[in-house]
Amino acid sequence: MSGRVIVQGVGKAYTQWRSEWQRFARWFGANPRPLVEHWVLRDVSFEVAPGEAVGIIGQNGAGKSTLLKLITGTARPTEGHVALTGRVAAILELGMGFNPELTGRENVRHAAGLLGYTQEETERILPEVERFAEIGEYFDEPVRSYSSGMQVRVAFSIATATRPDVLIVDEALSVGDAYFVHKCFQRIRQFRTAGTTLLFVSHDPTAVQALCDRAILLVGGRKLLDGDPREVFDYYNALIAEKENSKLLVEKTADGAAKTESGTREAEVERVSLLDKTGAPVEYIGVGEPVELEVLVRVNEPVERLVFGYMIRDRLGQPVFGTNTHHTEQVCENLPAGALMRFRAAFQMSLGPGSYSISVALSSTETHLVRNYHWRDLxxxxxxxxxGLDAFIGTAWLPPVIVVESAEAGTALN
Known part of the structure; x- marks a missing residue:
């Protein structure tokens, strides 16, 4: 059965009643006025088609985890409804449902029963769960002795022991070690190729853009955007920048991509150019050729501290390389209004063939989240x-020196 997720007008409120009598009265159809009613989600609607992958992003408290609980049925919506088709596997709160006094093996048997596996099916998948989790002898130790990463290993392994129609993953993977997270993403990609529908909550733009077809931005419990992951993350980054006196502008480029700008404009980017070795502006450059990024900045109001930064992104919007003048120890200080600054970054174009974009930022520190003067995406x-170079694959040009020689039997290999 194909996995489909339908969310229609969903809202969730946590209510404090004046008395227990009011709570009982509500069960019988009465509608008393509560003392406190706090809505953590309101009027959220979207649909995930079979085989589609959707990322859900937003700041802490935006309602992401609550939404997943409503979708999986571990919490009930106050309004609206959720419909799912197919077998669902979910990894939500870390270690949710594990008994700390039971061993990993015993918890897997218990969890498998809750997931609908028969005893025979559970015994069949148990070796695969143990193999994938890779926690060795700890598999037969009480879960209370596990680290958070070990809990994630067992939880993910049991949830994905067989391919589900719908896979729902919360932030739990963020506490895993790099090796296991790589294994998890590889399995998720395999499931996606086989047709699994994915709902994925993460603050990691690279992971969302690599795995997801769409991204949904939640702000204050409401759906604000639903669209291309890169464009949604660009808007999200602009929103969480300093808001005071800041302007946010989103416009479409000729090819339909969303171009996001934000900032107070106390300092403003006037021109961005990519120059070849002769100093001429270029839009096409050969692999390995020297280039220079030139950015002209005008200071509109006195600025005590100015940091310039840039980020090169691939066609999917994933970061390739970025730095700023905080990291290079070239911060500008006490700039007067009217000052005109030129920033030049010279480097070799050691990138693979393809389309790339450059984002530039002006801020007071190494991050635009403190004082964001001007941030221009795309x-x-x-x-x-x-x-004229040898053919190669990938986004980086790392020309090797390959040695090919005979290694006869008995020859020492160093």
Whole structure:
């Protein structure tokens, strides 16, 4: 059965009643006025088609985890309804449902029963769960002795022992070690290829953009955006920047991409250029050729501290390389109104063939979340082509020196 998720007008409120009598009266159809009613979600609607992957993003407290609980049925909505088709596997709160006094093996048997596996099916998948979790002898130790990462290993392994129609993953993977997270994402990609529908909550833009077809942005318990992951993350980053006196502008480029700008404009980017070795502006550059990024900045009001930064992104919006003048110890200080600054970054174009974009930022520190003077996404788009070099695959040009030699039997290999 294909996995489909339908969320219609869903809301969740946590209510404090004046008395227990009011609570009982509500059960019998009365509608008394509560003392306190706090809505954590309101009027959220979307649909995830079979085989589609959707990321859910937002700041802490935006309602992401509550939404997943409503979808999985571990909490009931106050309004609206949720419909799912197919077998659902979910990884929500860390260790949810584990008995700390039972061993990992015993918890797997218990969890498998709750997931609908028969005893025979449970014994069949148990070796695979143990193999994938890779926690060794701890599999037969009480879960109370587990680290958070070990709990994640067992939880993910049991939830994905067989391919579900719908896979729902909360932030639990953020506490796993890099090796196991890589294994998890590899399995998720395999499931996606086989047709599994994915709902994925994460603050990691790279993971969301790599795995998901769409992203949904929740703000204050309401759905604000639903669209291309890169565009949604750009808008999200602009929202969480300093809001005071800040302007947010989103416009479409000629090819339909969303271009996001934000900032107070105390300092403002006037021009962004990519120059070749002769100093001429270019939109096409060969792999390995020297280039220079030139950014002209005008200071509109006195600025005590100015940090310039840039980020190169691939065609999917994933970061390739970024730095700023805080990291290079070249911060500008006490700039007067009217000052005109030029920032130049020279480097070799060691990227693979493809389309790339450059985002630029002006802020008071190494992050635009403190004082965001001006942030321009898609400030410049350029193409990289392989002209005259050996063919290679990937987003980075790392030319090797490959040695090929005979290694006869008995020859010492160092």
């Amino acid at each position: 400030a410049l788009v350029f193409q990289v082509a392989n002209v």
